[in-house]
Amino acid sequence: MGGRRHASAPPPLEQLPASGYVARVALTQYYTATTLDGFIADPDDSLEWLFTRQQEEGGAMRYDAFFAEVGALAMGSTTYEWLIDHEFSGKDPSEWVWPYSIPCWVFTHRELPVVPGARIEFTSDPVPDVHRALVEAAGGRNVWIVGGGDLAGQFADAGLLDEVIVSIAPVALGAGAPLLPRRLELSLEEMGRNGDFIGARYRVLGPQP
Numbered sequence: 001m002g003g004r005r006h007a008s009a010p011p012p013l014e015q016l017p018a019s020g021y022v023a024r025v026a027l028t029q030y031y032t033a034t035t036l037d038g039f040i041a042d043p044d045d046s047l048e049w050l051f052t053r054q055q056e057e058g059g060a061m062r063y064d065a066f067f068a069e070v071g072a073l074a075m076g077s078t079t080y081e082w083l084i085d086h087e088f089s090g091k092d093p094s095e096w097v098w099p100y101s102i103p104c105w106v107f108t109h110r111e112l113p114v115v116p117g118a119r120i121e122f123t124s125d126p127v128p129d130v131h132r133a134l135v136e137a138a139g140g141r142n143v144w145i146v147g148g149g150d151l152a153g154q155f156a157d158a159g160l161l162d163e164v165i166v167s168i169a170p171v172a173l174g175a176g177a178p179l180l181p182r183r184l185e186l187s188l189e190e191m192g193r194n195g196d197f198i199g200a201r202y203r204v205l206g207p208q209p
Contacts, residue, residue: 027162028143030152039176049171059194071141072134076151077108103137131160153182161204167197
């Protein structure tokens with residue numbers, strides 16, 4: 001893929017644990033939190049509305065259970081820059097520690113800060129090409145589209161998004177970054193409560209017919 005710029009060459013994936021693993025078709029999932037009126041960040045790209053909410057360790061759609069089945073992830077440049085700003089604020093780049101050990105692709109047309117030693121590839125390649133690399137790197141586990149909503153929409157446009165999993169917070173912002181700036185048909189597969197949140201898992205049916 002000609003548009004990739006390597007932050008580091010990803011080492012071989014870790015071996016999956018033998019116990020409890022069942023071979024299955026891997027899914028491409030958009031997993032995120034949203035406000036009641038459908039925004040994933042406020043107009044200033046802040047998530048302060050999210051961090052004041054309570055979740056339960058054993059609640060529905062909890063992050064640890066979701067992430068245990070993820071083998072690779074993708075995100076847009078705004079999401080990546082938000083992580084850089086909030087994970088590493090005030091730290092020298094030599095002290096940065098990327099929070100994910102699995103391979104990550106960052107979609108961008110710009111030069112972005114590089115996290116030393118992170119398994120990250122920066123790309124401007126078409127979504128279908130990157131998706132093939134994501135699935136291969138995931139090694140049978142799921143692919144997580146971290147965000148933002150437009151990137152998830154691009155995967156949906158290409159017919160490559162299987163599920164949307166959202167934790168819906170009891171707050172409305174009135175404006176901000178939309179959950180999915182697309183008309184998309186979904187089917188509710190599962191829902192439940194997790195503390196202050198309603199968790200919902202949707203199967204993607206496709207664009208508006």
